[in-house]
Amino acid sequence: MAASRSTLFNGPGLPFRAILWVFGLITVVPFGLLLLTSIKSKPDLLKGAFVLPAYPHFENYVNAWVDGHFSTYFTNSVVVVLPVVVVSVVLGLLTGFAFAFLSFPLKRVIFIVLTIGMMVPTEAFIIPLYYEMLYLNLINTYWVLILTQIALSVPFSTLFMASAMQQLPAEVLEAAVLDGATRPQVLWRVIVPLLLPAVSTLSLFLFIWTWNEFLLPLILVNDDALRTLPIGMLFFQGKYTVNTPVLTAGAIIVIAPIVLVYLVFQRKFIEGLTAGASK
Amino acid sequence: MTTATTAAPPKRRRDPVSILDRSAGGNLLYVAPGLVVYALFVFLPILASVYISLTEWNGLAVPAFIGLKNYVELFADGRFYTSLGNNAQFIVFYCAVPLVIGICLAAIISTVKQRERLVLRTLFFLPYIMPTAVLGIIFQWLYNPAFGPFNQFLKAVGLKVIAIPWLGDFTWVLPAVGAVASWYFFGFCMVVFLTGMQRIDPQLFDAAKVDGARGWQSFWHITLPSLLPEIRVVLLLTIIASIKSFDLIFTMTRGGPGNATLVPNIYMYQLGFQLNRYGYAAAVAIIGAILVFVVNLAVHFGMRRLDRTGAK
Numbered sequence: 001m002a003a004s005r006s007t008l009f010n011g012p013g014l015p016f017r018a019i020l021w022v023f024g025l026i027t028v029v030p031f032g033l034l035l036l037t038s039i040k041s042k043p044d045l046l047k048g049a050f051v052l053p054a055y056p057h058f059e060n061y062v063n064a065w066v067d068g069h070f071s072t073y074f075t076n077s078v079v080v081v082l083p084v085v086v087v088s089v090v091l092g093l094l095t096g097f098a099f100a101f102l103s104f105p106l107k108r109v110i111f112i113v114l115t116i117g118m119m120v121p122t123e124a125f126i127i128p129l130y131y132e133m134l135y136l137n138l139i140n141t142y143w144v145l146i147l148t149q150i151a152l153s154v155p156f157s158t159l160f161m162a163s164a165m166q167q168l169p170a171e172v173l174e175a176a177v178l179d180g181a182t183r184p185q186v187l188w189r190v191i192v193p194l195l196l197p198a199v200s201t202l203s204l205f206l207f208i209w210t211w212n213e214f215l216l217p218l219i220l221v222n223d224d225a226l227r228t229l230p231i232g233m234l235f236f237q238g239k240y241t242v243n244t245p246v247l248t249a250g251a252i253i254v255i256a257p258i259v260l261v262y263l264v265f266q267r268k269f270i271e272g273l274t275a276g277a278s279k
Numbered sequence: 280m281t282t283a284t285t286a287a288p289p290k291r292r293r294d295p296v297s298i299l300d301r302s303a304g305g306n307l308l309y310v311a312p313g314l315v316v317y318a319l320f321v322f323l324p325i326l327a328s329v330y331i332s333l334t335e336w337n338g339l340a341v342p343a344f345i346g347l348k349n350y351v352e353l354f355a356d357g358r359f360y361t362s363l364g365n366n367a368q369f370i371v372f373y374c375a376v377p378l379v380i381g382i383c384l385a386a387i388i389s390t391v392k393q394r395e396r397l398v399l400r401t402l403f404f405l406p407y408i409m410p411t412a413v414l415g416i417i418f419q420w421l422y423n424p425a426f427g428p429f430n431q432f433l434k435a436v437g438l439k440v441i442a443i444p445w446l447g448d449f450t451w452v453l454p455a456v457g458a459v460a461s462w463y464f465f466g467f468c469m470v471v472f473l474t475g476m477q478r479i480d481p482q483l484f485d486a487a488k489v490d491g492a493r494g495w496q497s498f499w500h501i502t503l504p505s506l507l508p509e510i511r512v513v514l515l516l517t518i519i520a521s522i523k524s525f526d527l528i529f530t531m532t533r534g535g536p537g538n539a540t541l542v543p544n545i546y547m548y549q550l551g552f553q554l555n556r557y558g559y560a561a562a563v564a565i566i567g568a569i570l571v572f573v574v575n576l577a578v579h580f581g582m583r584r585l586d587r588t589g590a591k
Contacts, residue, residue: 259405
């Protein structure tokens with residue numbers, strides 16, 4: 001396959017490959033600088049952005065973690081992300097199951113209502129959402145972050161699981177029903193094991209989206225003890241602009257888990273995303 | 280990001296009443312939990328937002344219904360037009376630049392060896408998984424006029440004259456922020472196009488080669504037309520992302536200096552959470568949502584026409 005595609009151009013050619021690697025460089029240089037600066041001391045910084053420090057100053061990470069409250073932000077992010085991913089996947093399985101196999105009143109209308117939620121930007125309803133949460137006394141709680149992000153992910157999880165379930169061979173489900181399996185048994189014992197790849201792809205998306213979410217925690221939480229990593233980073237920057245090494249160490253703490261997850265699952269992630277995009 | 284429109288709607292089944300179907304009441308039990316959460320925390324606020332946009336509300340008193348007055352005021356509001364104009368310029372950086380770079384890189388990368396291709400693909404895609412808010416903070420530091428690496432680099436290579444305070448310059452702040460968006464999106468575009476290219480029948484290229492087509496000719500006449508579905512998806516996602524842009528601009532410039540990078544969502548934030556004009560802010564938000572719908576429709580129908588003329 002690679003051989004036949006090489007007919008597109010007559011071989012890659014050095015100039016073309018150079019272009020590729022220049023763009024590759026443009027992509028990683030900001031992250032490289034980030035990593036480099038995070039192990040410098042403040043005097044090192046004055047010697048120039050591209051100069052290596054005499055020895056690595058890992059105390060920047062300790063400073064960010066302890067004094068910069070990144071330990072709190074990190075814990076908060078984990079406390080929010082885990083339930084959001086688990087509950088969203090379960091809800092996606094239930095609602096997706098219904099959309100794939102069951103009939104119920106107003107099915108078309110409910111489908112349209114869900115797609116509206118996927119298109120309308122969060123910014124468009126953040127104001128009423130804020131006041132709703134104020135009324136429910138949920139502002140400045142973990143609940144507000146968890147509930148809103150589960151709600152936001154319902155449409156995507158539903159459509160994602162429904163379209164995965166529709167690709168299952170009907171015979172398998174028929175056989176299960178003929179064997180006397182109840183519907184919950186069909187869903188949890190037959191469908192879910194078959195859909196594990198789809199479930200893990202969805203979990204991956206939800207993990208990254210929730211970890212990166214900015215607007216919801218920015219508006220719905222203003223207690224420093226409840227801030228998630230991106231918001232914590234923003235307020236940390238406001239306080240300590242001058243201390244660049246600690247700031248960059250903090251940035252590394254925010255992105256390290258995502259980069260790790262991405263590098264481990266990158267093939268799954270990219271294929272899942274592009275499979276959805278090209279449908 | 281959570282609202283990426285990448286999923287296909289469930290296809291209507293040949294056999295709508297499947298063997299798993301039971302009474303409507305029992306079926307609703309499967310829909311109810313997700314739907315209740317969604318209705319309470321997404322759909323209800325959307326409806327409320329539409330209503331609030333028809334009121335005058337400072338967040339404390341009872342909202343006073345004033346009909347379409349907010350919208351009338353909005354259409355005479357110079358700052359709103361500025362924000363729309365800026366958004367139009369941002370579309371170039373969110374959409375056009377990454378699309379062109381992405382398609383060119385995909386064409387080149389499809390010719391290199393498998394292993395090198397995987398490494399590059401992994402690299403190019405990296406920015407797309409990052410939190411844009413944090414990227415904004417990182418690039419604010421990279422662009423810093425006093426100690427930022429970007430200007431240090433320019434000075435080192437003898438381009439001191441253009442080492443300006445990028446994010447403080449009224450002319451250059453928008454391209455400077457836009458460049459970050461292009462950097463964020465081009466790898467994603469490349470990956471989508473690369474997947475599309477793998478669908479193209481290699482025999483087409485061989486035939487074209489026999490007919491004496493040069494590389495760029497087969498790119499223009501075979502690759503590009505075959506990629507129309509992918510181009511549609513990329514256009515849709517990036518244009519919508521530019522209309523929804525908030526995180527990156529908020530963390531880099533807060534819409535400044537002056538109104539130089541003001542976009543509707545930043546304006547909405549200022550109106551609501553800084554000036555307590557919630558009714559007016561909701562009107563801005565609703566216009567933004569309408570714009571997203573219009574773009575969806577425009578790209579959908581525009582590309583369908585292209586599809587037809589392309590298939591002549």
